[in-house]
Amino acid sequence: MRELLELLEKNARLSTGELAAILRRSEYEVDRDIQKLERDKILLSYNALIKWEKFGDDSVTAVIEINLTPQREVGFDAIAERIYRFDEVNTVYLMSGSFDLLVIIEGKSLKEVADFVATRLSTIEGVTQTRSHFLLKAYKKDGVIIEDEEHDHRLVISP
Amino acid sequence: MSKWAERLSPAVRSIAPSGIRKFFDIASKMQDVISLGVGEPDFVTPWTIRESCVYGLEQGRTSYTANRGLPELRREIALHFLRRYNLDYDYNTEVLVTVGVSEALDLALRAILAPGDEVLIPEPSYVSYAACTTLAGGVPINVAARIENEFRITPEELEPHLSDRTKAILIGYPNNPTGAIMERADLLKLADFAQKHDLIVISDEIYGDLTYGGRDHECFAALPSMQERTILLNGFSKAYAMTGWRIGYALGNPDIIAAMTKIHQYTMLCAPITAQVAAVEALRHGEKYMKKMVGEYDRRRRLIYDGLKKIGLEAFEPKGAFYIFPDISSTGYGSTEFAEKLIQAEHVALVPGNAFGASGEGYVRCSYATSIPKISEALNRIENFVKKHRR
Numbered sequence: 413m414r415e416l417l418e419l420l421e422k423n424a425r426l427s428t429g430e431l432a433a434i435l436r437r438s439e440y441e442v443d444r445d446i447q448k449l450e451r452d453k454i455l456l457s458y459n460a461l462i463k464w465e466k467f468g469d470d471s472v473t474a475v476i477e478i479n480l481t482p483q484r485e486v487g488f489d490a491i492a493e494r495i496y497r498f499d500e501v502n503t504v505y506l507m508s509g510s511f512d513l514l515v516i517i518e519g520k521s522l523k524e525v526a527d528f529v530a531t532r533l534s535t536i537e538g539v540t541q542t543r544s545h546f547l548l549k550a551y552k553k554d555g556v557i558i559e560d561e562e563h564d565h566r567l568v569i570s571p
Numbered sequence: 572m573s574k575w576a577e578r579l580s581p582a583v584r585s586i587a588p589s590g591i592r593k594f595f596d597i598a599s600k601m602q603d604v605i606s607l608g609v610g611e612p613d614f615v616t617p618w619t620i621r622e623s624c625v626y627g628l629e630q631g632r633t634s635y636t637a638n639r640g641l642p643e644l645r646r647e648i649a650l651h652f653l654r655r656y657n658l659d660y661d662y663n664t665e666v667l668v669t670v671g672v673s674e675a676l677d678l679a680l681r682a683i684l685a686p687g688d689e690v691l692i693p694e695p696s697y698v699s700y701a702a703c704t705t706l707a708g709g710v711p712i713n714v715a716a717r718i719e720n721e722f723r724i725t726p727e728e729l730e731p732h733l734s735d736r737t738k739a740i741l742i743g744y745p746n747n748p749t750g751a752i753m754e755r756a757d758l759l760k761l762a763d764f765a766q767k768h769d770l771i772v773i774s775d776e777i778y779g780d781l782t783y784g785g786r787d788h789e790c791f792a793a794l795p796s797m798q799e800r801t802i803l804l805n806g807f808s809k810a811y812a813m814t815g816w817r818i819g820y821a822l823g824n825p826d827i828i829a830a831m832t833k834i835h836q837y838t839m840l841c842a843p844i845t846a847q848v849a850a851v852e853a854l855r856h857g858e859k860y861m862k863k864m865v866g867e868y869d870r871r872r873r874l875i876y877d878g879l880k881k882i883g884l885e886a887f888e889p890k891g892a893f894y895i896f897p898d899i900s901s902t903g904y905g906s907t908e909f910a911e912k913l914i915q916a917e918h919v920a921l922v923p924g925n926a927f928g929a930s931g932e933g934y935v936r937c938s939y940a941t942s943i944p945k946i947s948e949a950l951n952r953i954e955n956f957v958k959k960h961r962r
Contacts, residue, residue, distance in 0.1 A: 419870070423943070430947055433877035434870045568598040569591050569608035569920055571698045571747075 416445055417455065424458035461556055472546060473502075473518050474525045476533065477511035479541040488512060491538045500528050511543070522546065586702050590926035594910060598920040605949045607937040608920040610747065612812040612893070614867075616849070617860035620811065623852035624845050632844055638836040639828075640668025640820070641847045647854040648820055656793040664825040667832050668850075670842050672777045672806045672819035673699060674835070679773050679802045679821060680707035680741075682830040688738040690773075693724035694928035695896070697747045697775070701928070704741070712737070715930035718898065721887045722751035726764035739771040740764075745778035745788070745891020748927045748936035752782060752891040755789045762794045771827075772801045777819070778892040780810035780861060783869045786890060792822065799824050809892075810861050811853045816846040868893050871939040871946055878950035879937075882957050893940045896924065900933040902961055910935055912960065917952035 416435060419426055432439045449455035464471060480491050488506055495515060496504040503516035515533070519525035526544070534542050550558050576584075591608070598604050615621075639645060645662035652658040660666055669675040676699060680690070686708040692700045694713040701711035712732050716722040729740070742761070744753045753761070765772050774791040782788045792801040806819030821831055835841075853861075872889060879886050879897050886897035899909045906923035914920050921938075924931030939946060 415870075426943070430874060430943065433874045434943075436873060436877075564613065566609050566611055566613070567595065568604065568606045569595045569922060570610045571589060571591060571922075571926070 413445060413449065416442070417449065420446075420455065420458070424460075461554060463558065471518055471520060472522050472525050473516065474529070475545045475547065476515040476517060476529060477543040477545075478513040478515055478533065478539055480512045481538050481540055482512075483538060491536060494536055495533065498528075498532065500525075500532075511541075582706055582708070586705055589698055590907075591922050594914060594920055594922065597911075597914055601914075601918050604914070604918045604920055605941070605945050605952070606920040607939070607941065607946075607949055608922045609938050609940055610894075611814040611940065612809065612864065613940045613942065614812040614864050616812050616816070617853075617857055619856050619860070620813070620849045620852045624849040627845060627848035632848055634844060636668075636841045636844050636847060638832055638841055639663075639666065640842060641844070641851065644668055644847050644851050644854075645820075647851055648822070651854055652790075652822065656790045658790065658793050658798060658822075660822050661825070665822055665828055667821045667828050667835060668842050668847060669806075669819045669821060669835065670839055671808060671817040672775060672804045674817075674839060675804045675806070675819045675821040675831075676700070676773070676775065677703050677707070678831040678834050679804065679823075679827075680704055680709060680739075681834055682827060683739060683771055683802075684709035685738075687736055689734055689736045691729055691732055691737060691740040691770075693722075693729075693742060695722070695746075695748050695924060695931035695934070696741075696928055697743050698927060700741050700743070700775075709738070710736070713928055713930070715928075716749075716751070718887065722746060722749040722896070723753050723757050724761070725757070726760050729764060733768060737768065737770060739773055741773045741775070742791070743775040743777075745782060746894075747778065747892055748894050748922065748924065748931065748934075749896040750889020750892050750894045751887075752786065753789065754786075755794075758789055758791060758794055762791070762797050765800060766796070770800070772797065773804065774801055775804045777804065777806055777809050779805060781865055781868060781893060782891045783865075783872055784890060788891070802827055807850050807853055810865075811857050812864060813846075813849070813853065816843075816849060818842055818846045818850045868939065871941070871943060874943060875937065875939045875946050875950065878946070879953075882950065882954045883961075884953075884957065893938055895937050895939060896931075896934050897937065898933055899935050902957060904960070906932050906935055913953065913956050916959075917956045919949050919952045919956075 428439045428442050431442045480488055482488050483490055492504055492513060495501055500517050501515055502518050505514040507514050517525055529542055529544055645666040648666055649660045649662040652660055680703050684707045689710045689712050690704045691712050691714055693716045704711040714729055714732050716724045772791060779788040792798045792803045803822040807813040875895055876888050884897040884899060886895050889895045902909060906925045910921055910923040922936040924934030924936060
């Protein structure tokens, strides 16, 4: 199962036939394993990494540090939930260190993101402070180097 | 012009040029060619290794090194063999750093061969073995390994080729081009054979780190009482994706290494220091990156083995290196013809088996040091080709 997950993590478009050959299992078994992993919520989704700017879309990404006052019984979880339920919110992590939540937000414009932070996030009860950082350039994401041009410098045939 | 050709050394003239040149010329003119003909990793050298070389340059490490190589590199090499195979080599007298295994092979042969000495070479084999033997004044005696035995060589096959001039046996496992390995039991028989006939064993183990299916490589020198008579050749090219750096090494008894060093100091002086610095980093911190690449080769190996089988091209399952060696005789073509027609019709490049000796006829070598999507596409194209051309 681990190898199946590793393969899909790197390339979710591998066909069942390819996976079966690589894993030395039948296609039926591979499909069954994938269904089980999906059911068990281990395999959550199959995402593509897209360079939207190159496609022509301008978007703004902000990383926001949030400080919270933890609540009795539920700690940070209840506030985190209030935050991650917004569609605008892409990613939420609970952090150690000088702030509590790291939130990543994507929006169409600086203004849109700033408005969201000011009117939605900072007004949530328990949020004591927010610090927003806007991303300027992505160099590498999820193990993929963004600007990497793939060149095969090798001779076409060598002994 | 012919006058000049006649004045060339007879040894050089006796050697045929490599059989892959023609395919190289065709393939390099094509736009959408998928090459399964590449004998090197598709990964670039891990960054930590590249970065250490850059740092070395910044620090001004641009000088000659000792003829035998940087002491810290020789020490790391000796340490590696101690840890991995429990083999004890003195880094001062029993290790020589060379410009790739290619140079080490040349040095080994030149160091031991008297004119007319014979070297047993199991075939199919890497293209340099026979040529370097000839250039060193020796006589290559090719011994065909059989597909029925997964291209492993046995003493029974070697025995009839012995003569009073037989000085050495030259083996390369895991094997290029077949992907064959020798299990411990096979090697023990070969060790007895070498002992019995007092042969020097040159063991090219450049693919030693690339073995699959949970099998660990068996180092020939680590077999009982084989260390002294073995010239062990290895390097960084394949396991660490460092082909262009040209760093290899030879391990052997002090007399042989001293003799090889003598030739090396007059012909090469030393291996490039920049690459030696990088090689130190490879041994100190490169293993985890190497293991990751090996894991990736293993996946591709299973994919291509399964794919060729489905197409109906028989191949035994390769256990090492990054080659698979299918039998293409069912198509009715010979190796060269198959490779030529395939590249013309489907733009897939591979190397005809006869480039690795006469016993490779009827086979082709496919390298799977290529990404999974490319292997899949190449398999589709080969399937197309075989369907149309099967006779």
